[in-house]
Structures are given as structure tokens and as C-alpha cells.
Amino acid sequence: METVKVKDLPPRTVERLSKYRRLLSKYSIDEKNFIYSHDLARLLNLTPVQVRRDLMLIGVSGNHRRGYNVKELIDHISKIIDTENGHNLAIVGMGNLGRAVTAFIRKNETKMNIVAGFDIDSEKTGKEIAGVNCYHVQKIQDKIKELEIDIAILTTSPDATTEIIQLLIQNGIKGILNFTSVHLDIPKNIYLKNYDIITSLEEIGFFIK
Amino acid sequence: METVKVKDLPPRTVERLSKYRRLLSKYSIDEKNFIYSHDLARLLNLTPVQVRRDLMLIGVSGNHRRGYNVKELIDHISKIIDTENGHNLAIVGMGNLGRAVTAFIRKNETKMNIVAGFDIDSEKTGKEIAGVNCYHVQKIQDKIKELEIDIAILTTSPDATTEIIQLLIQNGIKGILNFTSVHLDIPKNIYLKNYDIITSLEEIGFFIK
Numbered sequence: 282m283e284t285v286k287v288k289d290l291p292p293r294t295v296e297r298l299s300k301y302r303r304l305l306s307k308y309s310i311d312e313k314n315f316i317y318s319h320d321l322a323r324l325l326n327l328t329p330v331q332v333r334r335d336l337m338l339i340g341v342s343g344n345h346r347r348g349y350n351v352k353e354l355i356d357h358i359s360k361i362i363d364t365e366n367g368h369n370l371a372i373v374g375m376g377n378l379g380r381a382v383t384a385f386i387r388k389n390e391t392k393m394n395i396v397a398g399f400d401i402d403s404e405k406t407g408k409e410i411a412g413v414n415c416y417h418v419q420k421i422q423d424k425i426k427e428l429e430i431d432i433a434i435l436t437t438s439p440d441a442t443t444e445i446i447q448l449l450i451q452n453g454i455k456g457i458l459n460f461t462s463v464h465l466d467i468p469k470n471i472y473l474k475n476y477d478i479i480t481s482l483e484e485i486g487f488f489i490k
Numbered sequence: 491m492e493t494v495k496v497k498d499l500p501p502r503t504v505e506r507l508s509k510y511r512r513l514l515s516k517y518s519i520d521e522k523n524f525i526y527s528h529d530l531a532r533l534l535n536l537t538p539v540q541v542r543r544d545l546m547l548i549g550v551s552g553n554h555r556r557g558y559n560v561k562e563l564i565d566h567i568s569k570i571i572d573t574e575n576g577h578n579l580a581i582v583g584m585g586n587l588g589r590a591v592t593a594f595i596r597k598n599e600t601k602m603n604i605v606a607g608f609d610i611d612s613e614k615t616g617k618e619i620a621g622v623n624c625y626h627v628q629k630i631q632d633k634i635k636e637l638e639i640d641i642a643i644l645t646t647s648p649d650a651t652t653e654i655i656q657l658l659i660q661n662g663i664k665g666i667l668n669f670t671s672v673h674l675d676i677p678k679n680i681y682l683k684n685y686d687i688i689t690s691l692e693e694i695g696f697f698i699k
Contacts (some may be wrong), residue, residue, distance in 0.1 A: 292693060299692040300673065325673050361696075368695045377590035384586050389671070393580060393691045432694055456694035458687070462598070464509065464534050472697045474690045477596060478667070481683045482602045483508040484501060485641055485665035487570075487578045488681045 287361055293438055294335050295362065299381035301335070302358045306390075309351045362464075366458075367392030369430045373445055375400040375415050378460060382434060382461035383411040396428045401441070418445065425452045432456040433450050496548075496570055503544050504571065509534055510544070511567045515599075526557035576601030577665075578639045582654055583646035584609040584624050587669060591643060592620040605637045610650070616687045627654065634661045641665040648672050 290298075304324055308316060318336070319329040336349070338343070339361050343349040348388045370386075372379045382433055383395055398415040400406055406417040416424055418425045424430065437445055441480040442463040449457070462479050499507075513533055517525060525544075528538040545551070545558070548570050552558040579595075581588045583684040584607045592604055594686040607624040609615055615626040625633055633639065643664045646654055658666070668674055671688050 283537035288699075290696075295693050295696045296689055299689040303671070303688070304673070326675055326677075347610070362692055364695070364699055368691075368698075370691070377586070377593050381590040386691070389688050391688055391691070393688070393695065412621065417550075431698060432691065434691075455698035458690055458694060462512070464513070466533075466535055472694050474694060476685050476687075476690075477509075477590065478600070478685075479512070479598050479600055480505055480508040480517075481667055482577075482579070482595070482600070482641065483571055485506050485667060485681050485683060486573065486602065487499075487504045488501070489577075489640060490497075490573055490662035 290338060290361075294338055295330075296341070297325070297327070297335050298358050298362055301332075302355055302362070305351050305355050305358075307356065315344075315347040315349060316351055316354075318343060349416055359484060363392045367394055367434050369394050369396045369428055369432060371395070371397045371399060371421075371428075371430045372413065372434045372436060372447070373399045373418070373421075373427070374441070374461075375402075375410050376433065376436065376438070377406050379434075379436035380411040382460070383413055387412055393432070396430060397424050399424075419450070420434045421445075421448050422452050425449075425454065430454070430460070434464070435459045435461050435465075437461055499547060499570075506534070506540075506544050507548070507567050507571055510541075511564055514560050514564050514567075518564065521523070523560055523676070524553075524556040524558060525560055525563075527552060541617070543690055572601045577641050578603050578605045578637055579641045579643060580604070580606045580608060580630075580634070580637075580639045581622065581643045581645060582608045582630075582658070583644065583650070583670075584611075584614050584619050585647070588643075588645035589620040591669070592622055596621055602641070605639060606633050608633075612641065627657070630654075630657050631661050633681060634658075634663065640664070641667070644668045644670050644674075646670055654672070680698055 288317050318332045322329040322332045341357055370393055372383050372395060385395060386395055395413050398410055398413045399418045399421055400415055401418050405415045408415055433449050435457060439461055442461045446465055459475045467473055527541040531538040531541045548626055550566055578664045579602055581592050581604060595602060595604055604622050607622045608627045608630055609624055610627050617624055642658050644666060648670055651670045653675055659676060667683050669685045671686050676682055
């Protein structure tokens with residue numbers, strides 16, 4: 282198998298690379314220097330073939346006797362996944378869910394920097410909430426430019442979502458993680474992940490009947 | 491195309507059925523009685539063929555002139571997706587994220603009933619939090635039985651997750667929505683959905699580079 286151009290990696294592979302790295306970071310704390318593909322596979326409920334294929338796609342092959350060098354592998358995945366300065370994120374909607382997600386991300390070690398929150402509630406705007414400055418949504422245009430925000434996490438109320446999304450798109454947001462259960466009709470050049478809690482619960486409910 | 495046994499519907503179809511229903515419920519408020527597959531498709535960014543195929547799988551075909559009867563379609567999807575009494579859910583981990591997710595689900599009209607929360611923090615246990623009784627995790631066994639809980643939403647801290655998950659599985663939980671970013675190694679008969687926020691953000695970050 283050949284390595285592919287980084288841009289052409291399948292989304293599922295990128296997802297798994299992110300998980301490999303997270304796991305390896307914990308692994309390396311225990312001062313283990315090498316890991317076999319079958320251990321990595323077992324820890325993530327994958328097949329060793331899948332793991333080796335993913336890593337070959339990014340040009341890494343293990344040593345037959347000792348497996349993969351953990352530190353080198355972490356560094357290599359980081360080089361592929363991360364940009365040098367990470368990404369600047371905004372949370373749009375600083376209600377319960379917005380604050381909780383902000384706190385969750387800030388607790389994790391990641392190159393994702395939450396640099397702004399947006400809301401319309403004057404109780405929230407102009408304040409620091411969950412460690413992040415909260416601005417009025419009217420400032421979305423200014424702040425996206427000023428703070429070089431390229432990813433938005435949507436935790437708005439359903440009614441507000443359609444209008445907000447137009448504003449975000451017009452001002453150059455490139456990626457969206459959508460928690461709102463509202464279907465977003467967005468241009469193809471914007472990368473969208475939906476966390477539709479109700480639909481996911483209904484799917485779970487259906488399959489455990 | 492033939493209808494399939496309900497149990498054999500693909501997960502993606504079930505996901506879309508849930509979305510059709512949510513959309514149709516809003517649609518019917520405007521007193522529209524019929525909808526064409528191409529309208530349903532447009533509103534959800536799908537192809538009309540996809541919509542017609544999904545609905546044929548559950549034995550529904552539209553009227554060529556008028557499209558689908560909205561009310562009948564909602565009822566039919568509900569018959570397929572819902573159980574009569576819905577599902578009883580527990581939130582495990584009543585921190586910020588757990589409370590926010592609880593509030594979010596309770597605001598939505600759904601057959602998903604959150605009947606218990608669990609935590610280890612004595613500040614929380616024995617109280618009503620976000621409208622739900624919060625119990626100590628030691629009561630998981632009793633409460634799952636007593637309240638007939640079959641789905642758990644995991645919003646615990648990463649350290650606590652592995653132990654909690656054993657407890658849930660041993661006591662007959664059948665479905666899990668996992669917000670913890672911890673990889674869960676669970677038996678195949680348990681239906682698992684992962685909402686791995688960090689991995690999803692890294693995936694978005696990668697593809698918008």
C-alpha cells in the first residue's frame with residue numbers, strides 16, 4: 282500500500298489517528314516506548330490490519346520485533362493532524378450546553394483554542410464565561426476576523442440557529458460542530474459534524490427494542 | 491424494492507427516519523397536509539431517491555399527485571421507531587455537561603424519559619438536579635431495575651468511566667450515548683454511539699486546513 286496525499290485521507294482514518302494519538306499520549310506516560318499494532322488495535326476495538334493500514338497511509342511502518350515507537354508515532358500523527366498554531370474556536374450560544382462544552386474542551390489538552398463565546402443575552406455579553414470572553418452576536422463579524430476564528434461550535438436555541446449560521450458562513454467560518462438538532466443547509470466547502478442528541482437517542486432506542 | 495423487517499433497517503435509515511419525523515412535525519404545524527419527496531429531500535439536503543427509498547423500506551409510498559400524507563407519515567414512522575412507553579434514560583455524571591444534556595433532552599418532545607441521574611458528589615446526590623433525581627452511583631443496580639432504565643448517557647469524568655461502564659453493563663443497560671472521549675470496550679449486544687468532541691474537532695480541523 283502506498284501513502285496517500287495528506288488531504289486525501291478518509292475522514293474515518295483521521296478520526297482514528299486522533300484516537301491513536303490520544304491513547305498513545307496516555308501510554309507514553311507509563312514510559313512505554315514501543316507498542317504493537319495488535320495492542321493498539323485491542324485497546325481501541327479495531328483489527329491490527331486496520332491499524333497498520335491507517336499508519337501506512339501516513340507513511341509509518343512498525344518494527345517487526347518491537348512495534349511502533351510511541352513518541353515518534355505521536356509526533357508524526359501530530360504533524361499530520363495539527364496546524365502549527367492550532368485552530369481558534371468560537372462557541373455560539375453560551376447557555377448550559379455551551380458553557381459545559383467550553384469547560385470540557387478547555388480541560389482537555391488539545392490544539393483547539395476557544396477564543397470567544399457569543400450570545401444575545403445581556404446578562405452574559407461583556408463577561409467572561411467558563412473562562413472565555415462572551416460577546417454579543419452582533420460582534421461575530423468583527424471577532425471572527427480579529428481572533429482568526431475558523432471553527433464554530435453551535436449550541437444556540439433552535440429558533441436562533443438559521444440566522445446565526447448565515448452570519449457565520451458569510452464571515453468565513455470553515456468548520457462547524459452542530460449540537461442544535463437543527464438541520465443546517467450549508468455550502469459544501471464548509472466541514473460540518475452533527476451531534477444530534479435526539480436522533481442518536483432514537484437510533485439507540487430503535488436498535489435495543 | 492421490498493420493505494425489510496423492521497429490525498433489519500440500516501442505522502442510517504433509522505437516523506433519517508428520526509429526522510424526517512422531526513421535520514414533518516414542524517411542517518404539520520403550518521397545517522400542510524401533504525409533502526413531496528423532493529421537498530423533504532431539499533429540506534434535509536438529501537436526494538429525492540434517498541427519501542423515497544427510506545420510506546419504501548418501511549412500506550410507505552407517496553401519492554404521485556399530492557405526495558405523502560404528513561400526518562400518516564409521522565404516525566407510521568412513530569410506530570416503527572418508538573416503543574409504546576418510550577425509553578427510560580439515566581444520565582451518569584451530573585456535572586456541567588450532564589446537567590446541560592439533561593435540560594436539552596427534557597426541552598425536546600420525545601419518548602425519551604430521563605428518570606434518574608447518578609453522581610458520586612454528595613453535594614448532588616439525594617437532590618433534584620435539572621429536574622431529575624440524582625442518586626449515588628452505588629444505587630445504579632437498584633435504580634436500573636426499579637425504574638426500568640435501558641439507556642445511559644455517559645457524562646462522567648474520564649477516570650471514573652471504566653468502572654461505571656462495568657456497573658452499567660452488569661445491570662442490563664442496553665444502549666449508551668458516550669460523551670466522555672474514553673474508548674469503551676463493550677459487548678457487541680450493547681448499542682453504542684460515541685460523541686467524542688475532541689476527536690470531532692480534530693477531524694474538522696484537519697479537513698479545513
